[in-house]
Amino acid sequence: MTAPATTPDLLGMRLTHRIMRRDLHRLAATAGRLAGGRSCDTRRAKALVRWVTTLADEIHHHHTVEDELTWPLIERHAGTAVDLTVLSDDHRALDPLLDDLRRAAAGFLDAPIHPERAAVLADALGRVRDELDEHIENEEAELFPVIERYVPAAEWQEMEKAIRRGGPPAGFVLPRMAEVAAPGELAALKAEAGPVLVLLLGLLRPRHARRVRPVFGTS
Template sequence: MDTPDLTGIRIIHRAMRGDLHRLRALAEDLDAGRGRADSARAAAVARYAEDVCAAIHHHHTREDEVVWPVIERSAGAAVDLADLSDDHSELDPLLDRVRTTARAFASGRGVGDLATALRTLSELIDEHIEEEERRIFPVIEKYVPAAEWKEMEKSLRGGDPRFELAWVDRYASPDEMAHIRKLAGPILSLLLILLRPGHRRRQRIVFGS
């Protein structure tokens, strides 16, 4: 049996953690007076935080609905996903808290509550992903047929493709990007060329770089 290609999910995991770390550091710096945010920047930070939350919600929802059943059907008693599903149930209230505090920051409230919400969410995501990759990825590689995994990945689409492509562009290693380009063909390069300028402008507004 061929081994499932986990490149895509590894990149998305890295992107979720990476952008939460960046947003948390930004909010903490602003709260400590190590930076400034006028109303336009505060609104941009809030929109970016909401986009990250939307991507995380889409990812964990599709894991519950699509990925976990595939793993359980293939691995049977060799896997127990209960605690990871419990983590997912804790995520939505934390995502809602980040959204609420981000909107409050955009409307002129202080950034401290947003920094606290991002720290709590980031810590849970870090712990969850580390556990998932340590325990579940070997199970996927051992038990799930590569063809079934590839077919399943198609059903994971449905989030914001522009935002997720920007994540791939930022967080994929050169080897991973070469692998993805080989699979996707020239359309991926064209899409990245079209999307990259706008995403870089957004990054400068939000993060200053």
Template structure:
């Protein structure tokens, strides 16, 4: 049985999409000089911090679980050093962004946050495109379904379901979401019904009514 990479694909899409959306928002706020109310500033700060935590969890799972699985399964077929170097570069950037987000909540000055988020969005675009080009064919060809389940189980552990699950619904295409519902059954429908309202309220507060 071939590993199903749909979950990883959507996770990558969500990271790239949210990093870019936040970078654009922060850039617009910095350029306009418009004062942001305290509730919105806090929501932006908290969401950026959650995004950074989610990205850190994702790449740590790759380093600690996925990479060893690939190395055992594919051996010399793939060189993961450049991808690992990218992950090492991510951690200080994520820490920097989290610091800027906390300061933004206090000062409402988005300039530093905007610059750092833009760097993150650019790095993720480049890194994820290269990662998918390099390792997706290797996973499909060499990794067993049992090993892939181990990777997916590790990715779920430590995930913030209230933050991550509604982002799956946001970034999955209709046919992909249908596949997820078919695989997970009514549990996914119930969980989404529980987390969707809070997610949508937060998105409206952060991005406006069109979010």
């Protein structure tokens, strides 16, 4: 019988960070091309804005549960070995940027044929992208070693279960995680979740592909 892990498994958080950053980069690039004059019909505009707003909700949920669940757990075990002030300040800086992004998405949807609306959206996406890139790089470099040293694996696992409740739908999250995971990472996810993950991915991937196509399938 395998002994329980004593070090927290941070793969889920790493993949969550990775999908958010990847989406922001490719959405900003897509909006930039539309601002440069690429055509965008109503169907594509709706799909693009739906993706942007769902991503904004995902980012907000992620940093909210970090403030409410993750940071207290880390502080309880690491004590003075960690200072979360800067990371918490980053979260507060993100909220108005996400509000700007939602407004830019609504403005674009209202008139997608106007390149200037796409330019505003591209700018809003770029500002969130840059803020989140810096925040995540600092978090993973400075905080992940602290988590691995001080936080019990069982408590981290319970916290991750709580985080998943109320988060974005699995149909949005799981296929994107599978796309960014390296083969060894995906194998680890499947080993932990068991056959249910393989089944879910098989069910979710076709619908996910249909959502991806109008957003990213045309340059």
